[in-house]
Amino acid sequence: NAGVTQTPKFQVLKTGQSMTLQCAQDMNHEYMSWYRQDPGMGLRLIHYSVGAGITDQGEVPNGYNVSRSTTEDFPLRLLSAAPSQTSVYFCASSYSRGRKATTFGSGTRLTVV
Amino acid sequence: GENVEQHPSTLSVQEGDSAVIKCTYSDSASNYFPWYKQELGKRPQLIIDIRSNVGEKKDQRIAVTLNKTAKHFSLHITETQPEDSAVYFCAASILTGGGNKLTFGTGTQLKVEL
Numbered sequence: 001n002a003g004v005t006q007t008p009k010f011q012v013l014k015t016g017q018s019m020t021l022q023c024a025q026d027m028n029h030e031y032m033s034w035y036r037q038d039p040g041m042g043l044r045l046i047h048y049s050v051g052a053g054i055t056d057q058g059e060v061p062n063g064y065n066v067s068r069s070t071t072e073d074f075p076l077r078l079l080s081a082a083p084s085q086t087s088v089y090f091c092a093s094s095y096s097r098g099r100k101a102t103t104f105g106s107g108t109r110l111t112v113v
Numbered sequence: 114g115e116n117v118e119q120h121p122s123t124l125s126v127q128e129g130d131s132a133v134i135k136c137t138y139s140d141s142a143s144n145y146f147p148w149y150k151q152e153l154g155k156r157p158q159l160i161i162d163i164r165s166n167v168g169e170k171k172d173q174r175i176a177v178t179l180n181k182t183a184k185h186f187s188l189h190i191t192e193t194q195p196e197d198s199a200v201y202f203c204a205a206s207i208l209t210g211g212g213n214k215l216t217f218g219t220g221t222q223l224k225v226e227l
Binding site: 030031033035040041042043044045048050058059090094096100101102103104105106107 | 114117119122145147155156157158159162202206208212213214215216217218219220
């Protein structure tokens with residue numbers, strides 16, 4: 001049971017490049033989400049999904065796309081990277097019913113130059 | 114939407130003393146309040162959580178209290194140890210059958226000094 005797995009751990013992009021941050025969980029969690037963490041601002045919700053085929057926007061969705069084709073995977077796509085997207089990105093998952101404890105992945109540190 | 118404020122932003126205590134971190138939330142419909150600990154370079158990890166039908170919850174040296182009327186909740190750490198040094202985040206959400214959208218506070222850097 002690996003929990004929530006994120007790849008890559010580190011990435012440097014040039015402005016305008018696109019990339020996909022991968023997230024997979026093996027806990028059969030229905031709910032998955034992406035957060036970004038910036039100094040002094042806590043964690044802010046980018047996008048979330050309540051199940052396969054269903055996604056919705058969080059607090060800071062601009063510049064990011066997501067899809068949820070399977071229960072296990074929830075990739076985050078940066079369409080055209082900007083320096084303002086330099087951040088640490090965390091994927092998280094939880095059950096939709098019963099115990100609501102959220103498990104986080106180990107994070108991806110992204111730098112856009 | 115929900116807004117969570119957290120204070121203080123930094124907290125320094127002597128080993129063995131108690132530490133208290135306070136959060137307020139804006140949406141009276143919020144009913145789930147977890148606390149996360151994040152060590153440097155690591156992922157946030159849940160240390161304790163409370164639901165709105167409970168006023169207090171304790172787990173060894175950690176306790177959380179909730180005042181629904183005032184819309185604030187607090188984390189209490191007793192007998193602090195150096196390994197308690199980390200950033201602590203409070204969060205609030207409205208639990209629904211569809212998931213758990215957490216709104217986080219901005220974090221408290223706790224330093225436990227020897």
